Amino acid sequence: MAVTIFVIVLLLYVVIGGILTRFVKNSDDFYVMGGKGSTLLIVGTLAATYLSATTLLGIAGQSYAEGPLVIAALGSFGAWLGTLLAVIYVGRKMKALGCKTMPDYFEKRFNNKWVSVVATLIMIVGLIGYGVTQFIGAGLVLSEMTNINFELLVVLFTIALIVFTAFGGMYGVVVTDTIMFFTMLAISVVIAPMIIGQAGFDQMKSLSETIPGYWTIAGAENRPLGWSISQFLVWILFFTCIPALVSRVFPAKNDFVILKTAIIGVFFAPFMQLIVFIAAGGMQVLDPNITPTDNAMVVGFMEYTPPAVAGIGLAALMASIMSTASTLFVLVGFALSRDVYEKIFEKDLDEKQRLSTARIGQVVVAVIICIISIFQPSAIYWISIYAGSIFAVGWLPTIVASFEWKRMNSKAALVSMIMGVATFILFGELIRVGVITVPEGVDELMIAICFSVGSLIVAALLTKPNSYELQYYSKMKQTSMAKQTINEFLKKPNGLAEIKKQYKQIIVTAVVVTLISVGIWGYFFIQLGLG
Template sequence: MEKIIFFVVVAVYVIAGIIVTRFVKSKDDFYVMGEKGSTVLIVGTLAATYLSAVTLLGLAGMIYNEGPVAHAGFGSYGAWLGTLFAVIYVGRKLKALDCQTLPDFFEKRFQNKWVTVIATSIMIIGLLGYGVVQLIGAGVILSEILNIPFPVLILLFTLALLIFSAMGGMYGVVITDTLMFFTMLTIAIVISPLIIGQAGLDQIKNLGEVIPGYYGVNGGADRPFGWVFSQFLMWILFFGCTPSLVSRVFPAKNDFVILKTAVVGVFFAPFMQLLVFIAAAAMMVLQPGIDPADRVFIVGMKDYTPPALAGIGLAGLMASIMSTASTLFVLTGFALAKDLFENVLHKDFDEKKSMFIGRGAQALVAVVVCIIAILQPSSIFWISIYAGSIFAVAWMPTIIGSLEWKRMSSKAATASMLAGIITFIVFGELKRYEIITFPVGFDNFYLAIIVSVLTLLIVGFIAKPTDYELGYYQKIKETRLSTVTIKRILAKHNGAAELKREYKQTLTVAVSFVVISVVLWGYFIVKLGI
């Protein structure tokens, strides 16, 4: 029964993705969904992308083994803050500047080929790593259901994913993400409480007595606090600038949609995560010793829920992977086709040829990710940490500097990105081979952040920005998405009435979710005895 339901639900995702391709008529449709995204669609794609294999497999496994505070209390809280930063700050500013991808911003900001090439290359490397995580997660789930070799499963999953990500572009990703989001909700609000109920909250709370440090800041593995805090910092910086989240803003219809998405989407992300993480701890009560721990939720669904519900839950797990993986395929394909080929080489293609190149680039990315995933170089959690750190140390200082610092130049951007990523990789390898050691609580991530920021400041003060860079900085300061939205709405027939209605709806959504949050989080605080 669970297999039938699983495949029926997954088939619905793929069929929906194929149907959506009919609406892709232009480059704007392919890259930003023609900027037609409603609040429901943008909330759906944001939350679905946020909840990936890292959350439901990697982090759930770490919490199962080591406890929730070190990973959920610090890492996930950092990811939540980073998501808010990505939507409200980075995404809105870039959308106001008519950017369709993040490397688009670097191209517009500096008009420098090398800045665009370096930024895009870093993006491709980081997204490839995060994409590998999703495919490994898919293989883990499918291997639990089907008696098929892991490499074959990875290949089949990649082909299925390409059907709607390559053909539908951002249109296909947003629509299918929203469908998948509702399946993921089943895991959070139905399956997780079932598992928690069978374990019992008292028994879950007592894990701290059975496993020393389980509810401590350092976790059951007694990790150094410096490492724990670095997870908090890394997830803020990674999620604050990762293309997979920032790009969710670009298809939005207007600024009101983005503001409502920030309220609703950022509410659902931690709400769903909290229930999932408590359920992961509950599995330590119900069935300790699951190995590898990435399988904890799969085991929980198969052994502790009815078959029909297990099928939906496994499809929800697959949805979390498909939504993020399809986004990464699309964005990496965009980076190759639009940002490197069209922007850097200054090739001007017609609509049809541009979309053809974009789809071909996605197919190429899929092949590379598929090969790496089959090799399965490491666990889901650790690959995600490495990929996230690359964005955090190389991109975030440059993005903030580009948006906020008048002296920011192409030389400062190039030097900062290269210094950050080279420091992180080189010193990480030196540490891995025990050639050097760091003080307790300090590692190559902290060092790379410091080097990246200092390099940006030093080169920024030494190298004078060009007249173009100064002019574009002024444009950034003068351009606001809220102003653009108001002008567009007022230009319509009965625009004033529509504007008033949008303001009222946004305020109602904000107030409603503040009330819901106070009640909900208050309930959890009381029940969990925090």
């Protein structure tokens, strides 16, 4: 029964994705859903993208082995803050400037071909690396269920995803993400609590007696506090500018939708995630010998829930993988077609040609990710960290400086991006082979971010922005989503009353979500004896 339910739900995703292709009439629909995204759709796609294979397999495996607090206390908290910044700070500013992709911003801000080339390459490499984690996760889940060859499953999964990414674009991804989001809620609301209930809070608390440090932020490996802090920094830095999250803002209808998404979406992300981590701790009680640890939650679904529930749970787990992977397909397809082929090579395409090149780009990327995934180059968690770090060291300093510093220019951007990525790779390899050693809690990302920021400041002080960069900086400072939305509403009958109504809804939403959060996390805090 579990396999039957699983297959039915997956086929439903693919069919819906195929149907949605009829709504794509032009490139604007394909790239940003025509700017029609409601609060429900943007919350759904944000939360669905956040909850990926990295969470349900990689980090759940870490939580199972070392204890939930190792990642949850600092790593996940950093990710939540990064997500909030991605929506409110980065995504909101870029949408106000009319960006359809993140490389759009680099082109608008600097009007420099080489800045656009380097920024786009960073995006493609980073997203391909992050996409690999989703495919490995998909293969693990399906092979665990069916005993079918891992390589064949990855190929089939690639074909299924292409159905609603290469044809539906952002329209297809956002709507299917939202449907998948409700499926994923089943894991956190029903299935994870079932596993926790079977394990029992008392038995879970007693794990610290047999596994020292299990319920501490040092974890079972007794990692130093510096390591946990470094994880906090890693996640907050790359979540702030990772395209998979920032791009969720671009289809939003208006600024009210973005603000509500920041409140509701950032609540659901940790809600769905942390309960999974606690359930992974429960699996340590129920089955302490799971290998590889990435399969902890898969074993939980298959062996500790009824068949029908297991089928729903595995379909929900697969939904989390599909939602993130489909987003990456679309974004890299955008990068290859819009940001490389159209702009860098200066191709003048009509609407039909734009759609064709975007779809071809996504198919190419899907094949590349599929091939890499088949070889399973590393553990899921560490691949995601490495890929995500590329954005932290390559993009974040340039984005923040370009938002806030009038002196920022294309030369400083190029130096910072190249220096950040180069030093990250160089020091990472030197540390791994033992050529150099660093203090506990210091890793290549911290070193590289210092080089990226330092080189940016020096280059900006030694050079000057040109007239275009100064003019665009001034224009950017005068542009905001709030102003655009207010002006849009004031054009409507009773526009002022509608604005007041929307602001009241935002305040009420914030208060309600805060109270619910305190209740939920207070309950687990007390039950697990963490107070």
